[in-house]
Amino acid sequence: MKNNRREWIKSALRFSLAAPLSATVVQQLMAAPVSGAESSLPHLPAEGGKVRLNFNENPYGPGESARQAVIRTLAEGNRYPFGEIDALKAQLAKKEGVTPEHIHLGAGSGDLLCQAGVAYGLEGGSIISAFPTFPMLMDYAAVFKARWDKVNVNDQLEHDYKAMAAAVKADTKLVFICNPNNPTGTLVDHKVVEAFCDEVSPKVTVYADEAYREFLPPEQQHTLVTQVKKGANVIVSRTFSKIYGLAGLRIGYLIARPDIIRNIAQYAGDIPMSQTAIAAAAACASDESFMKMVRDKNAEARAVLTSYLDQKKMWYGKSHTNFVFFPAPKDGKAILAGMEQKGYLMRIWDFKGKEWCRVSIGTLDQMKGFVKAFDETIS
Ligand SMILES: Cc1ncc(COP(=O)(O)O)c(C=O)c1O
Numbered sequence: 001m002k003n004n005r006r007e008w009i010k011s012a013l014r015f016s017l018a019a020p021l022s023a024t025v026v027q028q029l030m031a032a033p034v035s036g037a038e039s040s041l042p043h044l045p046a047e048g049g050k051v052r053l054n055f056n057e058n059p060y061g062p063g064e065s066a067r068q069a070v071i072r073t074l075a076e077g078n079r080y081p082f083g084e085i086d087a088l089k090a091q092l093a094k095k096e097g098v099t100p101e102h103i104h105l106g107a108g109s110g111d112l113l114c115q116a117g118v119a120y121g122l123e124g125g126s127i128i129s130a131f132p133t134f135p136m137l138m139d140y141a142a143v144f145k146a147r148w149d150k151v152n153v154n155d156q157l158e159h160d161y162k163a164m165a166a167a168v169k170a171d172t173k174l175v176f177i178c179n180p181n182n183p184t185g186t187l188v189d190h191k192v193v194e195a196f197c198d199e200v201s202p203k204v205t206v207y208a209d210e211a212y213r214e215f216l217p218p219e220q221q222h223t224l225v226t227q228v229k230k231g232a233n234v235i236v237s238r239t240f241s242k243i244y245g246l247a248g249l250r251i252g253y254l255i256a257r258p259d260i261i262r263n264i265a266q267y268a269g270d271i272p273m274s275q276t277a278i279a280a281a282a283a284c285a286s287d288e289s290f291m292k293m294v295r296d297k298n299a300e301a302r303a304v305l306t307s308y309l310d311q312k313k314m315w316y317g318k319s320h321t322n323f324v325f326f327p328a329p330k331d332g333k334a335i336l337a338g339m340e341q342k343g344y345l346m347r348i349w350d351f352k353g354k355e356w357c358r359v360s361i362g363t364l365d366q367m368k369g370f371v372k373a374f375d376e377t378i379s
Helices: 004-014 023-031 064-076 082-096 109-121 136-143 161-166 190-200 225-229 258-265 275-284 288-311 332-341 364-378
Strands: 103-106 126-131 147-152 172-178 205-209 234-239 252-255 323-327 347-351 354-360
Touching: 064 275, 082 103, 082 275, 103 109, 103 258, 109 126, 109 136, 109 172, 109 205, 109 234, 109 252, 109 258, 126 136, 126 161, 136 147, 136 172, 147 161, 161 190, 172 190, 190 205, 190 225, 225 234, 288 323, 288 364, 332 347, 332 354, 332 364
Parallel strands: 126 147, 126 172, 172 205, 205 234
Antiparallel strands: 103 252, 234 252, 323 354, 347 354
16 A cells, blocks of 8 residues: 555644544544545545445444433433443453453444554554554554554465564564454454464564454354463454444443553543443343344345355455455546445555455345446446
């Protein structure tokens, strides 16, 4: 990728130098352009009535359990959520099999990625990650002078764990991994990832972003919390934004050794989560039937897109998530503009001198409409 994303972020920061940790900067990082095509078009196009297949959002949520909890909790909107934070930490600790001191809540996992970006980027040195991946931690660490060492994904668009281990240097502060990965959707076998942690975490902290883990069938939902339980130098992040459908309510959490949690939490804002977000998360954290509904509907709607790509003989990364990544069959700017005109928002990434489409999975009807519009746009 060209340096356009970094330059864009720097210019965004010039307007907020007095408050480099402000929410505005975090929002800008989250939605920053990831390609020349995106930079050259109006940033965040007007959305009126358009189908949002650009942020990997859940088109069904929040589920009924979360909705009812929010309604019930409105009456407590005048109260600071001190007790509720402790109660949710205890609930999540029990679910994960750790102590409440191993849990740190944030206003979405983006908030936590930024806190970790400060904690590990403050003193310079490098942060390693696969490329392309979700860039927020590295971009934020770069604000504090850290260097982002990128290790390209392999030909199957999977993290190359051997190359990532080999990239660790004396000044490496953190290795960020994402499994399944955004934007590629690919998954690496948990045994490979665990072996990587065994090798690397004694030398350097590993941050594992598991934002899309719940899109896997339950028997495949492995987690690096097993490493945290062994006392390893590993941080796991989770979010309620994806399968739980609470992206607008903003809540996520970290699981790590208490000393690591304390180091990151010192960069947290005051109380970033609202009563409603906490209540919604508490209500749906174990709502297996809602998660199954989303997983099943997502797989069905994703098949509309992958069948279309198969039929057109267009290759794509094997997706285990609610988005699909594939080489752009035509100029990225023309695709973005043409699709927007037809009412569909999507993303274009730059990688290895090529342009790539990332399309989030909406409802079945939205995906049927998408492939029709896409076919017209690229013809
Ligand atoms: C891999 C990954 N991590 C973290 C996030 C941030 O999500 P949130 O801040 O809503 O938890 C996203 C959002 O798309 C993501 O794809």
